[in-house]
Amino acid sequence: MSSQAEHRQPPSRLPGLLYGVGFGGFVDGIVLHQILQWHHMVSDVEGRSPTTLAGLEANTLADGLFHVATWVFLLAASLVTLSQWRAGRLAPTWSFHVGGMLLGWGLFNLAEGLVNHQLLGVHHVRDDLGSPLSWDLGFLAFGAALALAGWALQRRGARRIAALPDPARA
Structure with missing residues (x-):
């Protein structure tokens, strides 16, 4: 076996980010949409209020399509992950992988909060309140905290991976 074949590439950041976006979307959809019922995907769109049967049907469909999208991220x-494993890349450390997942979840929250809550206004974290801005800002702050924590954790994992002995140099 050549020294080039023995040299294994470090793990990619992409799987952790994709898992984070997918799981973050599922947490949002399952906890905020279904369990707490604070909002639905289009609950703040005129004519789509979940307080009417037609509005609830439209929101249930939109929520389902949102869950399909989060499922696609997990797939x-x-x-x-499977492709990189089959290509012989190094496995990530726990801190590298979990850090990537937290970073992905945080990026999901930031994108969701900025696009859907602020720019499009299709819903807010708490559509059942008269002034939901503080909840929206809290959601963005939580997303930023997740992203920063994930970035730091993933950097720590990357340093540990970089410190592993390289068989190609032996």
């Missing part, structure tokens, strides 16, 4: 994460 993509699994396929990328």
Whole structure:
């Protein structure tokens, strides 16, 4: 076996990010949409209020499509992980992988909060309140905290991976 074949590439950041986006979306959809019922995907769109049967049907469909999208992110994460494993890349450390997942979840929250809550205004974290801005800002702050914590944790894991002995240099 050549020294080039023995040299294994470090793990990619992509699977952790994809898992984070997918799981973050599932937490949002399952906890905020279904369990707490604070909002639905289009609950703040005129004519789509979940307080009417037609509005609830529209929101249930939109929520379902949102869950399909989060499921696709998890499927993509699994396929990328399998592909990289089969290519012989190094396995990530726990801190590298969990850090990537937290970073992905945080990026999901930031994108969701900025696009859906602020720019499009299709819903807010708490559509059942008269002034939901503080909840929206809290959601963004939580996303930023997750992203920063994930970035730091993943960097720590990357340093540990970089410190592993390389068989190609032996």
